[in-house]
Amino acid sequence: MYKRLLVALLFFILGANALAQNTFSISGIVRDKKDGLPGASIYLSGYKVATVADNNGRFKLTNLKPGSYDLLVQIVGYLPYSKSVIISDKSVEVDLVLKENVAQLDEVTVRADPNRQKYINQFKEFFIGKTPNATQCRILNPQVLNVDFDITKSTLTVSTTEFLVVENKALGYRLKYMLDHFEYNSRTHIIYYSGHPFFEELKASAAKKKKYIAAREVAYYGSSQHFFRSLYAGKSQEEGFIINKMVKIPNPNRYPEYLINGNLEKIKAVAEKTGIRQNKGKIDTALLAFWTKQKEMPRTIDKFSRADVLTDTLVHYFNQNLRYLNYTDGLLIQYTKEKESLAYSKTGFWIFRPLDVPENEISVANLTEGPVRFYENGGIYDSRSLLYEGYWAYEKIADMVPMDYIPLPKK
Known part of the structure; x- marks a missing residue:
């Protein structure tokens, strides 16, 4: 009996060591140019993993598998900070130096833009989405959004110097999103955005949590995340x-490009030769419309x-x-x-x-x-x-x- 207990204990210790050897940590210090910053929040982008810096600004995130991670740092009075960290076969230590957020420290006068709300509504549609879950999402701090529309490029860009906070009552998450870049081109209808989300669980009753779990299952299955996980696993x-x-x-x-261009050039040459304003009848407007439409196809x-x-x-x-x-x-x-x-x-x-x-x-x-x-x-x-x-x-x-x-x- 004693021998069997000893063998079982030995297997348990070996298993624990093997598990420990397969996981690593990211540790370090959060500071400004001079001192450590106590109370700074450190998040792992895309996860629910977080910690808080101690009185000296030091922190540690443990039980991490090999891979690429983005550290996010938030503290009042400083700009949001991100740093990419790769764990291969050993733990990593980092030095995170933050810059003061001048926009927060100084009083800023913002010029009223009559189109601001329209642009924010477009941003919500293209960033949060138009799915049934999107109807239960709310941006809690829209005032931090800086919006700009370039009419010459038909491009809406949105940026922020603070974490964007999105409450998702469909899936039961509060997202702190560090927005790196957002743009929407109304000519091409191409949307591009990038950033770093951190997930927090919303407080909920047991019945509500059950609904969240079911909604998360639906959201995950069939997603790009699900696809690439299954692809990796074969x-x-x-x-x-x-x-x-x-x-x-x-x-x-x-029609072939050379044929379209050739016909448009002929019409243009006739217009220049006769003077399009004085001799409108000499320009076949229907033909011009046809080849112009061909060019746009x-x-x-x-x-x-x-x-x-x-x-x-x-x-x-x-x-x-x-x-x-x-x-x-x-x-x-x-x-x-x-x-x-x-x-x-x-x-x-x-x-x-x-x-x-x-x-x-x-x-x-x-x-x-x-x-x-x-x-x-x-x-x-x-x-x-x-x-x-x-x-x-x-x-x-x-x-x-x-x-x-x-x-x-x-x-």
Whole structure:
């Protein structure tokens, strides 16, 4: 009996040591130019992991797996701070030097902008989203948003020198979001934003928590985070994803570029020769309108390719913590375990599908600058390398769950 107890104790100690060897810590000091900053809040971007600096400004985050992390720091009177940290095979120590937030310390006079509320409403739509969950989200401090619209570029940009606080009563989170960049181009309809979210649990009753858990399951399954996790694990098909390609082909309704330009040049030459104001009758306005419309038509159209994309040829090993994708055309990803919602079908994000393709959730991931690297938890290392269309473009901050989110086991 004594020997068996000793052996069991030995296995327990060895197991604990093995677990400890596979996890690491990030520690260090938060300070300004001179002293440590006690009480500074330190967050891990994308997670629910946080701590507070001690009286000397020192902190420590433990039980971290190898990977890339973004540290976020918040304290009154200083600008929000972020630092990328990579853990490979040992713990990391960092020195975080903050700058004073002059906008907070000094009294600032803000010029009234009659269009400010319109721009903020656009920002909410393109940043938080238009899903059913988005209707239960609220920005608690919109006054920190700096909005600007460049009429020459048709571009709305939004920035802030403080953490943006978003309360999500659909999923039960309060997000502190460090917004790095946001822009929306009303000509191209391309939305781009990047930043660092930190998740806090909202206080709730047992019944409310149960609703949150169910809503988080729906938000997670079929998301890009779910897809990249399953892709890393080699289980994308098992998890319900089908991967095809969205191939761009020449637009059959558009004349060749040389022909369009040639006809427009001829019309322009006639106008210059005769004087368009004095001899309007000599310009065929219908012909001008036709070739102008041809010029505005897209050169290519999307074609749904039926050929399956095999994950063993798509996913490549980068290092022990990262995998990568590098491909041409767009990845067309179907999630077969959920159908497109009625709310989604009424938006402008809908992706063309052949009539015989089921109404599964469909997203297209376009590679803007490859390759794109991703982690085991579904996080993207090169966030600006991907441009989403379809369902993943429709779902935004309102449908986001933390990177350390673990769904309930399927029954």
